[in-house]
Amino acid sequence: xxxxxIVKAENSSAAVQAIGSSKEGKILAGGMxxxxxxxxxxxxxxxxxxxxxxxxxxxxxxxxxxxxxAMTKHAAVxxxxxxxxxxxxxxxxxxxxxxRQVRNRGTLGGSVANNDPAACYPSAVMALDGTVHTNKRDIxxxxxxxxxxxxxxxxxxxxxxxxxxxxxxxxxxxxPNPASRYAxxxxxxxxxSDGVRVAVTGAGEEGxxxxxxxxxxxxxxxxxxxxxxxxxxxxxxMSDIHASADYRANLIGEMTKRAxxx
Amino acid sequence: xxxxxxxxxxxxxETVWQALNDEGFLKNSIPGCEKLERISPNELSAEVKLKIxxxxxxxxxxxxxxxxNPPNGYTISGxxxxxxxxxxxxxxxxxxxxxxxxxxxxxSYQVKxxxxxxxxxxxxxxxxxxxxxxxxxxxxxxxxxxxx
Numbered sequence: 001x002x003x004x005x006i007v008k009a010e011n012s013s014a015a016v017q018a019i020g021s022s023k024e025g026k027i028l029a030g031g032m033x034x035x036x037x038x039x040x041x042x043x044x045x046x047x048x049x050x051x052x053x054x055x056x057x058x059x060x061x062x063x064x065x066x067x068x069x070a071m072t073k074h075a076a077v078x079x080x081x082x083x084x085x086x087x088x089x090x091x092x093x094x095x096x097x098x099x100r101q102v103r104n105r106g107t108l109g110g111s112v113a114n115n116d117p118a119a120c121y122p123s124a125v126m127a128l129d130g131t132v133h134t135n136k137r138d139i140x141x142x143x144x145x146x147x148x149x150x151x152x153x154x155x156x157x158x159x160x161x162x163x164x165x166x167x168x169x170x171x172x173x174x175x176p177n178p179a180s181r182y183a184x185x186x187x188x189x190x191x192x193s194d195g196v197r198v199a200v201t202g203a204g205e206e207g208x209x210x211x212x213x214x215x216x217x218x219x220x221x222x223x224x225x226x227x228x229x230x231x232x233x234x235x236x237x238m239s240d241i242h243a244s245a246d247y248r249a250n251l252i253g254e255m256t257k258r259a260x261x262x
Numbered sequence: 263x264x265x266x267x268x269x270x271x272x273x274x275x276e277t278v279w280q281a282l283n284d285e286g287f288l289k290n291s292i293p294g295c296e297k298l299e300r301i302s303p304n305e306l307s308a309e310v311k312l313k314i315x316x317x318x319x320x321x322x323x324x325x326x327x328x329x330x331n332p333p334n335g336y337t338i339s340g341x342x343x344x345x346x347x348x349x350x351x352x353x354x355x356x357x358x359x360x361x362x363x364x365x366x367x368x369x370s371y372q373v374k375x376x377x378x379x380x381x382x383x384x385x386x387x388x389x390x391x392x393x394x395x396x397x398x399x400x401x402x403x404x405x406x407x408x409x410x
Contacts, residue, residue, distance in 0.1 A: 040347075148392075
């Protein structure tokens with residue numbers, strides 16, 4: 001690794017200030033993507049801003065939603081009794097990310113801010129009608145994800161926490177890549193009193209997306225048969241050495257069925 | 263891997279052809295292009311900053327114009343190295359044709375792209391999506407610049 005400066009911020013406004021005074025500063029959350037990137041020398045920021053001491057950890061039950069601090073580790077979400085009680089599907093999702101090492105370092109905020117097209121968390125934020133709370137504003141999930149690795153976050157913006165609405169029921173099903181455990185296809189289905197939300201990760205060329213056909217089919221009939229009646233198109237899906245776009249389209253239907261019937 | 267797309271432009275074919283050969287237009291259209299200088303009639307040197315998620319690499323290289331068939335199209339190709347990150351290259355065949363009304367122009371393109379080295383290792387699952395996105399960005403920037 002090249003030498004770089006590291007600044008420990010005490011709160012999010014100090015972190016934002018540190019970014020402002022650097023040339024190409026980067027926020028360091030859990031570092032599960034950023035550190036390997038630096039080791040490979042594929043990025044060369046002049047300054048890393050460590051936000052682990054900004055007090056952004058913890059789970060809070062807000063009644064109709066659950067609010068989780070941006071620096072909360074995947075393992076902490078997986079083991080949280082309040083998450084398990086309010087949205088067990090979210091605890092399950094967190095418990096299935098990467099491996100034990102990643103779950104003990106990686107954070108909710110880091111995953112959401114990076115918006116990797118195969119990451120698990122963005123699908124939960126999208127399906128659970130989440131809100132991303134930053135130091136400046138609240139951004140709804142539908143406005144937050146802007147395509148592969150892109151979000152609505154501005155340069156001087158730090159995620160402080162994310163809220164997830166409590167569904168009547170929900171389930172996340174992923175077909176993991178056996179090596180990385182990233183989602184080859186992951187489908188998060190959440191049933192609310194006013195309809196069903198279905199978010200797909202790992203498959204779209206532009207990252208996480210909501211599948212409106214599956215949503216409307218499941219909103220009128222929450223069953224496997226309803227899913228069978230939807231033809232999932234492979235348009236705009238990723239094709240790579242792991243799976244073709246057609247295979248991914250098939251997996252979307254299959255994972256949705258499993259999520260609905262579980 | 264190939265990407266195809268087409269745009270309808272409300273401009274005469276000669277205007278579009280001129281812009282395709284103007285380094286100012288090209289510089290503003292190539293995503294992340296920081297420098298573009300003509301070194302010979304059909305060759306330009308370029309510096310492009312490519313940012314994909316956590317990766318951020320500066321590529322230095324050349325842009326060549328070939329198969330020139332004014333005003334019906336050409337092939338624009340570029341290749342560059344990003345130091346330790348690896349190398350990237352790509353080319354686009356650009357076709358221009360008159361619309362039926364005789365006033366507008368149809369611009370269509372076919373893109374091929376390739377990356378080598380570490381950036382390919384790490385980003386293999388993303389190359390197609392990224393190439394598609396960059397090509398789209400280039401032509402949408404170009405169309406936007408033209409409409410100014």
